[in-house]
Amino acid sequence: MARLQVRNAEKWFQRETGQPFKVLDGLSFEVREGCVTVLVGPSGCGKSTVLNAIVGLERLDRGELVFFNHDGQSQQRPLIGYVFQGPRLLPWKTVGDNVRLALRGAGVAREKWEDRVQRYLALVGLEEYVTQYPLYLSGGQRQRVGLARALAIESDLVLMDEPFASVDELTARQLRETTRRLCEQLHRTVLFVTHNLPEAAYMSDFVVALTARPACVEACIDNPLPCPRRWGPEIYRFAADLEAKLSLREEAEI
Secondary structure (H helix, E strand, O other): EEEEEEEEEEEEEEOOOEEEEEEEEEEEEEOOOOEEEEEEOOOOHHHHHHHHHHHHOOOEEEEEEEEEOOOOOEEEOOOOEEEEOOOOOOOOHHHHHHHHHHHHHHHOOOOHHHHHHHHHHOOOHHHHHHHOOOOOOOOHHHHHHHHHHHHOOOEEEEEEEEEOOOHHHHHHHHHHHHHHHHHHHHHHOOEEEOOOHHHHHOOEEEEEEOOOOOOOOOEEEEEEOOOOOOOOHHHHHHHHHHHHHHHOOOOOOO
């Protein structure tokens, strides 16, 4: 069952010269409930624009976003969690307070805060860091706090915009393993953006591949790999299959 359907989305922007250019061109796909849908495509094709439209930071020029509740009925934009490319933590607040700030912003009852803080920091392996400040954490640890913050609000949909791009590959692999495990364990609905095909192969239940700008859907591909997911040759074989099916050409700037 779909948690979100993107229907015939079109979006235009203007260059500094005033010349309009099209970013999204009749984009249609769905985000399945309880699954990790991975949005792939060449750099600059409009993947982050899609996320911004979903969370309400951008308005589509044409088309619509249709959200569904657990009973399959359409609803207004639900509570959405967001994991950014960087952790975006407030450095003057402790790890626990950064998570509490998200809980307050999401309207979670105050009596639930401490349980949520302890639970979700424990799930990402940071339960001992609740009173620590972000300055004293590694880059990977800070990104784990960002993941805990997004999960702790227990939203209907979690958006992840290249969340491991700012860390080294070894740390990124560890974060992928943690995130994938938690998505399966918590049965979260996730839309995950990347242009890293091995990452897409590991993280996804379903892959939506976009063309170069103006973006439309080039292919929708079910991930045949079993769960729980493990790193191995099959990940790279599926990534190679994705590459063979897709045109990952970047659009030249005009």
